[in-house]
Amino acid sequence: MNAAFTLDRLDRRILAALQADGRLTNQALSERVALSPSACLARVRRLEREGFIQGYHARLDPFRVDVGLVLFAEITLKGHSPEELARFDAAIKALPQVVESSHVSGAYDYLLKVVVTDIPEWTRIGEKLTAEEVGADRINTHVLLRKPKIFVGYPVKVQ
Template identity: 45%
Template sequence: MAHNLDNIDKKILDELQRTGRLTNQELSDRIALSPSPCLRRVRALEKQGIITGYHAHVDQEKCGLPINVFVLVKLERPTEENMVKFEALIDQMDEVLECFLMTGSHDYLLRVVSESLKSYERFIRRELTRLPNIAAIESSFAFGQVKRQTRLPL
C-alpha cells in the first residue's frame, strides 16, 4: 500500500537514510522544522511501517566475506506451498542476504556472501542443494561492486 508522503516526510526520510544516527535536534535543524513536530513525524513514519528500522553499514570485505554470488534458483514445482517452504528455509540461511521472487525462467534470485570459493561450495553442497523441490541452480560471481546505494531516491 503506497503512502502519501509530503515534502517534509521525504526530507526526513532522505536525511535518515543518509545518516540514521541523527539526533532529533540535528534532524529538525537539517529539515527546518522544530524538534517536536519533527519527532512526531518520525514516530508516525515508524508506526506506518515506512521506517522499518535503523542499522549500521558494515564493510563486507573487512568482515571476511569478500565473495558476492548471485544465484538463480528454479523450483521443480513452483506451487504456493512449495514456494512458502522454500522461502522459509532460505530465510534461515545467514549466507543469503537477499532473496527475490522473479519472473522469467527462474523463480528466485539470491544474493549470497561467502569468505571463499571453498566455503561457497560447502554452502551449495550442504545447504542449498539439499532443499526440496530444486530443479536448477545457476551461480554468477561478482568481480567487484560498482555501486552500492541503500538510500531510496525519494
C-alpha cells in the same frame, strides 16, 4: 500498516534525509526539515510504525571485513505453488549465509545474495537448496568481484 497513510512533503524530506544519513540526531533532522524536534520525532515514529522506515544499519565493505566470498545466486524452483514458495522462503531464512533474498520475475525465481567462506561451503548450501524438500531446480551462481556502485538508497521524490 495503514493502507490509507500517504506521505506528505515533510515525510518525504525526513525519509530522504534519514536515508542519506541514518545517524542524524533528531535535533539535526528537525533543523534539516524545518520542524520542531517534537513534531519531527512524532513523524519519524509514525514512519517507523507504518513500515516506511524498516531499520537503521551500518553499511560495511565486505572486502574490508573479510567475509569470504560474496555470491549472487539465481534460483529457479521446481514448482511455484504458494506452499512451495513458502517452503523455499523458510529454508533460505534459516540459512545465515543468505544475507538477502528477492523473489523476482523473469528467467529465474529468486535472486539471493550469499556470503560463504569458500566454494565448498557454497556447494554444501547448493545441495541443501536442491534437496527435494526445499525445491530449487537450478542454481546459476555469480561471484562478486568488486562494487563499482553501492546501494545508498531509493529515490525519494521530495516535492
